[in-house]
Structures are given as structure tokens and as C-alpha cells.
Amino acid sequence: MQRTKLNLKKIAEMLGVSVTTVSRVLNGQAAQYRISLKTEQKVMDFARRHNFTPNEIARNLRLSKTNTIGLVVPDISNPFFASIARSIENEARHEGYFVFLCDSKDDTPTEAELIKLLLQRKVDGLILAPVGLDATHLNHLQQEGIPVVLIDRSLPEVSFPVVASDNFQGAYEAVTYLIRHGHTRIACLQGIPGTTTNESRIMGYQQALQEASIPVLDHYIVGHSYGEEDGYQSTQQLLKMHPRPTAFFCLSNLISLGALRAIAEHQLKVPEDISMISFDEQPYAAFLSTPMTTVEQHQEDIGRKAVQLLLRSSPPNASQPLLLPTQLIQRSSVKKIEQAAIDTEPLHQDKA
Amino acid sequence: MQRTKLNLKKIAEMLGVSVTTVSRVLNGQAAQYRISLKTEQKVMDFARRHNFTPNEIARNLRLSKTNTIGLVVPDISNPFFASIARSIENEARHEGYFVFLCDSKDDTPTEAELIKLLLQRKVDGLILAPVGLDATHLNHLQQEGIPVVLIDRSLPEVSFPVVASDNFQGAYEAVTYLIRHGHTRIACLQGIPGTTTNESRIMGYQQALQEASIPVLDHYIVGHSYGEEDGYQSTQQLLKMHPRPTAFFCLSNLISLGALRAIAEHQLKVPEDISMISFDEQPYAAFLSTPMTTVEQHQEDIGRKAVQLLLRSSPPNASQPLLLPTQLIQRSSVKKIEQAAIDTEPLHQDKA
DNA sequence: GTGAAAGCGCTAACAC
DNA sequence: GTGTTAGCGCTTTCAC
Secondary structure, X not given: XXXXXXXXXXXXXXXXXXXXXXXXXXXXXXXXXXXXXXXXXXXXXXXXXXXXXXXXXXXXXXXXXXXXXXXXXXXXXXXXXXXXXXXXXXXXXXOOOEEEEEEOOOOHHHHHHHHHHHHHOOOOEEEEOOOOOOOHHHHHHHOOOOOEEEEOOOOOOOOOOEEEEOHHHHHHHHHHHHHHOOOOOEEEEOOOOOOHHHHHHHHHXXXXXXXXXXXXXXXXXXXXXXXXXXXXXXXXXXXXXXXXXXXXXXXXXXXXXXXXXXXXXXXXXXXXXXXXXXXXXXXXXXXXXXXXXXXXXXXXXXXXXXXXXXXXXXXXXXXXXXXXXXXXEOOOOOOOOOOOOOOOOOXXXXXX | OOOOOOOHHHHHHHHOOOHHHHHHHHOOOOOOOOOOHHHHHHXXXXXXXXXXXXOHHHHHHHHOOOOEEEEEEOOOOOHHHHHHHHHHHHHHHHOOOEEEEEEOOOOHHHHHHHHHHHHHOOOOEEEEOOOOOOOHHHHHHHOOOOOEEEEOOOOOOOOOOEEEEOHHHHHHXXXXXXXXXXXXXXXXEOOOOOOHHHHHHHHHHHHHHHHOOOOOOHHHEEOOOOOHHHHHHHHHHHHOOOOOOOEEEEOOHHHHXXXXXXXXXXXXXXXXXXXXXXXXXXXXXXXXXXXXXXXXXXXXXXXXXXXXXXXXXXXXXXXOOEEEOOEEEOOOOOOOOOOOOOOOOOOOOOOO
């Protein structure tokens, strides 16, 4: 644009005013400091003409505030986190913040490293979807005095505010639905064992079974991660069992995709041979070879709430996790099994 | 951690050395400046014990370098861009950069605003997937002297380096494939008209038709955006036509989802009634009610190349767009139509 | 081997 | 109404 980069000082010199005045005008404090309209115009005009805006880095340093937040997610290519990221970016920008996107690849050391670097970068806040197995690096964080909000997953050892779906309730409803359709041999294809999200869902699963007096079989709970491959492996394992489960409860969209792949390889059909319910609603769920019954989470809400909590919360550490409701979306991946009759009162609302 | 935040000066005082020395040690320049091992150890130990790292913002200001890059995409919740974002974040971090995630919502003014703010934030580089209809704000950018790389879409008026799929070739192969399966009434459900990505695909589509001496019908090219709803509307429109197209070539994953919805509503089946090929391979493509034949793009490569180009390119403006090959993934959404025989030599490799 | 001091560009307390 | 100036925390030139 111009030979030498502009700055407040140069502008002040050129305009014959002081740096202070330029700064004030540019920050919209002209009125507040009773700067004459003439001076204000002069500065504004110049800035506009030369397309000048103050150096943010200098402001950041001076004000000890960067207007940035760090977002760390396990996998941004997972549509679930992509939606959350979108919502967070949106909400943050409305508040004048930019967000650093970081992908931890579900690896705790990477997560710890990212957090360290973000702090070094002086982000004003941190939104984490932690891997969730180890909390030592998070405990460290507590003393840094920087606002932190956890999303999706949490850790018992840590007392940051949490925004997540009501995983217990979502799982409970899904499994209850399966039971009402006559299923008793219900497998659970889990995500990462030991993480709060996973455990809440498992508890919902178990609770539903127990209430129906169906024994909880440990070997019906399989899997180690939320990925596609894991769903595939878990299914291979489950299909070998005798008696075989009649229904799969998959704890993520990717797991269910892996399960579908394995089921197809075995020439089996959903729901004729295997009934299925999957966590995470997806745009394509309705168009799968068998439209999938899903437990929908509201990513928009999770993201929005997380930012609001981060930016507005007066108490740095909230106590109660903010649990957002899920919704069971009924399609046709669950077969009604005859021999069970149970009561038939409607429990869930339809959609789609 | 400690009462008053540490900084170089305080450390220097406490250790009885100068700020310079502390800075040098912490930057690994101890050897270079022949600092005594004793001093070095003293500083290092202190830093480690107090978990001290230099304030990045201050460094940024001093060095006029932020080690950040801005990423602007039209929709981060679109799996296509989510994958690219992941790849970019990864590659960038390997190079020591952080990335600001920005979602333009396919809105040019928003895009322009974001770019302005990112420049103010002094990002070291910009990776843009531009909306692609208006280039005025990008022309502006040219003079800022900041490295810019465009991905996915480009603009004729602008001369930034571009990394994208070979859209012409991808479309050409897909449509040729349809033609070889006997289709002549092939509709194209396009994205945003006037954008290079869209036009390249349209040209590939037309070229394939022309080579087969099939007339190009303007009213067979429908749609205005890459979204699901647009695919739905376009399909409604196409299904009303007489004669009806026998094949749909959809220019995005979301468009094809919308098309599937409309087709289902009309009680039609893929591929019996309508054959389909969709741009963008997706994990679920194989599990749709009819496994979808797709044109796969390599998002990983796009992201990686973009970062490399951005960070390594000596010439600020590259000339030739970097075109990455696509791959046709054959599944079963294309029906063979009898009355056409054509030659049968194999043209494409299979996968999945 | 080490240090003093200038300055990156900005804001704000304090003057007048 | 406007200006002077002291830093924010760091790097680096130049000096010894």
C-alpha cells in the first residue's frame, strides 16, 4: 500500500496531532475525550484513505488481552466436532474473538503440548474436548488462571465447567427403545472406555437393561475408540458370538459405519438380521441402505453454550456439568421382535 | 503458579544475570554466544522449575512475525472442508504455526471482513477457499504483500497460487463413465455458477458430452449452491422434465444428499430410475441405500500442498494452479442402459 | 562471556 | 481538547 508501513506515530506526525489523539479517535473515544470534530474527521479520513488499522499484536501486548480462544478437539474431520467447531467459531466471532483450531488426534501428549503452546500464545480462553484419559496436564491448567470450558467429554479429577449432551439419558432412551421392540441381546459398541462420555452412555445402557430385568453381559460391551475401524473390529467380534446379539447400540457415527461395513461383509442385513441404533445424527443417516435410527446431539447448542460459558462466566470453575438433551430419531434400523410383548405406550416422539 | 507473572526481567534480576542472557539461553543461543555452561544451567533450571516460557505476543511484536496463518472456508461443517482443515492444521503445526479457523458461510462480505481482521491480527499467511464470485476484496489483498494461497476455488481476476482438484478431468471422467453406460440424458446438479470450480466441472461435463456427440442441453444444468437444499430443489425441477434425465451428475456430496431425498419422495429408485454420480467421496458413500459412485478428491493433499506453498514459496504469486488428480470410485449407483453399445474398453480403475 | 539500552506499536495515566 | 511519556515483554545491536 505504502512505502513504509504506517503506524500511529507516523500518522500523528503527518497530521500534526499527537499519537494519543490518533489512538483515541481510532478507538471511538473521540467523544469521550471531547476531541474536536475537525480533528476527529481529519484522523478518520486519513485512516480510511490509507486503509489503516492499528496493529493488533501491539494492542494485545499492551492490553494483555488477545481476543483469541484456543479450541482443541480430538478430530476435526469428524462431522460431530466439525459442527461444534463451526458453532464455536461463529459465536466467538460475534463476541470479537478469533479461534485457534487444534486437532489433538485423540492423543493426550499432543493435547498437552497444544495447551502449553496456546497458553504461551496468551489465548484468553480454552475450549477443550479432551481425550479424557489422563488429567495431569489439565490439573496443571487449573492454576494458570485462564478460563477453560470442557465440551463433550470431561474428567472426574478436574473441575472445569463442562458442556455436553445428556449421554446417560440418550443411551437410556435408545436402549429402552430396543427393549420395547423385543430385543434382549443388545450389544454396545463403545468408544473410549474410561472417558466420562463413554461411561455415561454405558450406564444408560445398563440402567435400561436392568429396569427390564435383562442381565448385563460384559462381553456384549466391546470396542476401544470412536473410529470406523474400531466399529468394524467390534462387529467382527460380536458376530462370532453364540447366541449372537440381535441389536447393536453404536456409540458414534463412525462406529456404526464400521459396523455396517462388517455386517455387509457377512452378508447380513439391517434390521432383518441385526437391529441398530447409532449415536450422532447425520445428514446421510436417512439415506443409508437402511435408514438409521439415531440419537441426535445438538452440536450447535454445545458450541454456543461453551463460548458463552467461557466468556461470561464469573466463577472460573462451574460445578454442575451443563447437560443438553438428546433426541431419538426413529427410522427403520430397528426390527420389532415377536416373542416379546411388553407394554406399548408411546415413549418417544418421531421426526424426519 | 506464582504471585506475579514471571518475565525475562524478573528472572534476570533473581538470577543476577542480564535479560539478554536469559533471552539467549531460552532461545537456545547459549552456545552461539559462548555463554558459560554454569549460567546456562542456572537459567534453564529456573525456567523449567517455574515452568516459564517467553510471552509469544511480545516476541510477535518484536519480531514482526506471529507464526499464525488464517484459514477461511465457506463451511467448516462440510466434511470436505473439515478434512482440508484437518490437514492444514496438521501441516501448519509441524511447521510451528497455529491456524485461525474462520467460516465465511459462503458469504463474500463476511469473507472480506474476516480477511481484514486477520490482516489486522498480523497473520503470516492466508489460506482461502473463497466464495469465488467477487474478487475486489482479493485484489486488495494482492498489495498487502502477505502470502496467500487459494484452495478449492479460484478467481480469474486474481493471481494467487491455487491448489485444487482437477475438476475438469474429474467431471470429464464421471460423465464419460455415464455415457459408456448408455446414458445420453445426463443432468448436472451444479454448485455456485460462475465459480471456477463449478465452471471447470461443467466444462468437463460438456466436453464429455460433445465428444460423444450428445447435445449439451442448458436446462439440464441446474442449481445455485453446494448445499443439500439446493440439490433437493434441483431434483424437483429435473424430475418434472419430459423426457426425464436418466442420470444425475451431482457436483457435491451435499447436493447428492438433497437429490436422494427428492428422489425418495417421488418413490423413485437409484439406479433403476435414476443413475447418479456424485463429487466428493465420503465414508458413508458405500453404505447408502444404493452405494454411490463418486469422484474422490484428496483433501489431505490439498491441505498439505497449500501449507507448503504458503510457507515455502519464494515467488509470492505462482502462475499455474496446482491441480491434484481425482479418482472415480465405482459403486452401484449407475445403471447400464441397453440401447447403447459403444466400445467397452476399460477406462477407469476400481476401488472399494 | 556478558550487559545496557533502543525500540517493535500501542494505550492510558497524568499533565496542562 | 490535546500532548508527553511510561511501559507491555521481548530481541538484538553494539559495547566492553
